[in-house]
Amino acid sequence: MxxxxxxxxxxxxxxxxxxxxxxxxxxxxxxxxxxxxxxxxxxxxxxxxxxxxxxxxxxxxxxxxxxxxxxxxxxxxxxxxxxxxxxxxxxxxxxxxxxxxxxxxxxxxxxxxxxxxxxxxxxxxxxxxxxxxxxxxxxxxxxxxxxxxxxxxxxxxxxxxxxxxxxxxAAWDVPPSWIDGLAPAGRLVVPLTVCGTTRSIAFDRDGTGLVSRSYTLARFVPMQGEGAAEERKVMLREGVAVQSDDIRVPLDARALDRALDLPRLERWSGEAYDLPDELELYLTLNLSSPARLHAANDVVERGIVEASALFGVPTLVSEDSFAYRTRRENADTGGFESGVVAHGPGAEALADEYVTLLRRWARDHRRRGAAMFRYLPGPAPTPLPGNAVLRRHGIVTATWH
Ligand SMILES: C[S@@+](CC[C@H](N)C(=O)[O-])C[C@H]1O[C@@H](n2cnc3c(N)ncnc32)[C@H](O)[C@@H]1O
Missing domain, CATH: 3.40.50.150 (Vaccinia Virus protein VP39)
Structure with a gap:
């Protein structure tokens, strides 16, 4: 009927x-x-x-x-x-x-x-x-x-x-035609994707490059054609995938899958978990080897991966190990406390780096919309600044004050 x-x-x-x-x-x-x-x-x-x-x-x-x-x-x-x-x-x-x-x-x-x-x-x-x-x-x-x-x-x-x-x-880069095509006081509004997370950024000119005036979380279909994202995604096993758009990040599916079979290491930050969108941005742009871990429902239900990975979570990756954010209820921090789950032979070192960032965020930067993005066109400087994201036509940096 x-x-x-x-x-x-x-x-x-x-x-x-x-x-x-x-x-x-x-x-x-x-x-x-x-x-x-x-x-x-x-x-x-x-x-x-x-x-x-x-x-x-x-x-x-x-x-x-x-x-x-x-x-x-x-x-x-x-x-x-x-x-x-x-x-x-x-x-x-x-x-x-x-x-x-x-x-x-x-x-x-x-x-x-x-x-x-x-x-x-x-x-x-x-x-x-x-x-x-x-x-x-x-x-x-x-x-x-x-x-x-x-x-x-x-x-x-x-x-x-x-x-x-x-x-x-969703753009992965800012091609020269967009900067060259702007009037001197022109503005570029672009949903820029970094490692699987996108912000609509309003950029103004700043010398030969661009500086952000505002940004907001956004979701868009990806750019096709010449400017399509240079992104890699590997399946560790059914329902678990890791993606990165940074060519320097190693993505060895077999080694990372073996790591997932090893006992997990947990580290807790002692800090509140809040402003998740801003924290996600901060982690994505400050992890030294950033990727994004995704897990399907049943993998989470079986306790193999934390629920934070259901919609993708910023993940620190090495040749054979990885670490990602989680949270637990904690009345002392108010609501939830942020923490890290790490797997693999290098779990300790990765968990240390990750938890240091969680604490730094909580201590210094926990304010909404506090980042400033810059786009610098042309060949990337060497060495690349720690917080820089390498792109085909230039680099993106984000700083938190
Ligand atoms: C979210 S839709 C645009 C929505 C639209 N602005 C509106 O009024 O609702 C994204 C569009 O970008 C287009 N697109 C993807 N890559 C492109 C490219 N390299 N150049 C021009 N258009 C592109 C797609 O074909 C798609 O139609």
Whole structure:
């Protein structure tokens, strides 16, 4: 028997007004121009095959295209994340904006924000996506937005310089075209991925490089094409995997799997475990040999790996050993205490390094949004600074003050 959905179909205008109210309440929208843009754009017209309730849901993405394995290649981003990134962008009327990664609706918001005197170009690597974006932009009343089919790694030089380049796919690096394509006071908003965790970072120019103004946790489909991530992922056994995007990190699946069979070593920091997103970022950027451990439910249920690995956990890796974060209830630290689980012949040394970082974080840096990122293009300096992440076109550093 087929269930009949008899819930009343809600008017898109009402859904849109509710969305704007909720985005303000949830700190997605913080300024009047962004509120006006979200109130103006008929979002449901950019997801023509999806119920309007879903298109106007603050935290839901709408699938646009999947690959042959069912992995998402393109989605309409969730309204909340779009609002946060548009706020990060600090857009003024009359600006020229480039969006890398298209779909239509975010380009329409950009057009509302730059106004009649401004210009918006949106580029996508996928013909199906850009064709749909074109149709939707025309149907929704935004024929002036320019749509381009290309690999955004190269930017869109014939419209440069841009006051804003907003990337809406998870980038692993900042190609020269994005920095060269920025006006002197231009801003780049880019979801940058480091070792499996992504932050949308608003960068301004700083000499030949970039310096961050704000950042926020984000999740995006990955960049394809020339700029795709250089990432390795190895399976230790069914349900346990380790990934890294740092070429200097050894990933010997057999040695690490043998380590997992050895008795575990636990170290406790004596410090509170809180602000998990910030701690995750701090660990990822400060571990000397960073990777990310993932474990499936049943492996966790059997007690082989801690629950912290269910969504991926920053992990310190050597040739034959690894250490990762865990937590336990502890009334003395208030709520939870952070700690380390380590396996392998080198477990002691790795646990020491890890627990030192947990304590340093708790003592010096436990404040939200306290990191400052820099991107330095060009050949990496030697020796590489301890907190630097090596990329194809430059290095990323993050400092906590
Ligand atoms: C999350 S979707 C974009 C969402 C969109 N901005 C919106 O309005 O909701 C990411 C898009 O990035 C595109 N993409 C991935 N790699 C790209 C590349 N190298 N150049 C341009 N577009 C790319 C994908 O095809 C996909 O359509």
């Amino acid at each position: 087929t269930a009949i959905d008899d819930s009343p179909v809600r008017d898109p205008d009402v859904l849109r007004a509710d969305m704007v109210r909720a985005l303000r309440d949830q700190d997605g929208i913080r300024s009047e121009p962004v509120a006006a843009a979200f109130a103006a754009v008929p979002r449901h017209l950019f997801a023509p095959d999806t119920p309007a309730e879903i298109a106007y849901d603050l935290h839901r993405t709408v699938p646009v295209k999947k690959d042959e394995n069912g992995l998402e290649l393109s989605v309409m981003s969730a309204a909340h994340l779009q609002a946060v990134m548009l706020e990060q962008a600090g857009i003024e009327p009359g600006m020229k904006a480039l969006e890398v990664g298209s779909g239509g609706v975010n380009a329409a918001y950009l057009q509302e924000l730059v106004g009649k005197q401004g210009e918006v170009t949106t580029v996508d690597i996928d013909r199906d996506v850009i064709d749909q974006a074109r149709r939707c932009l025309d149907d929704a009343g935004y024929p002036q937005v320019r749509t381009v089919l290309a690999d955004g790694e190269g930017g869109v030089p014939d419209g440069a310089p841009y006051d804003l380049i907003m990337v809406t796919a």
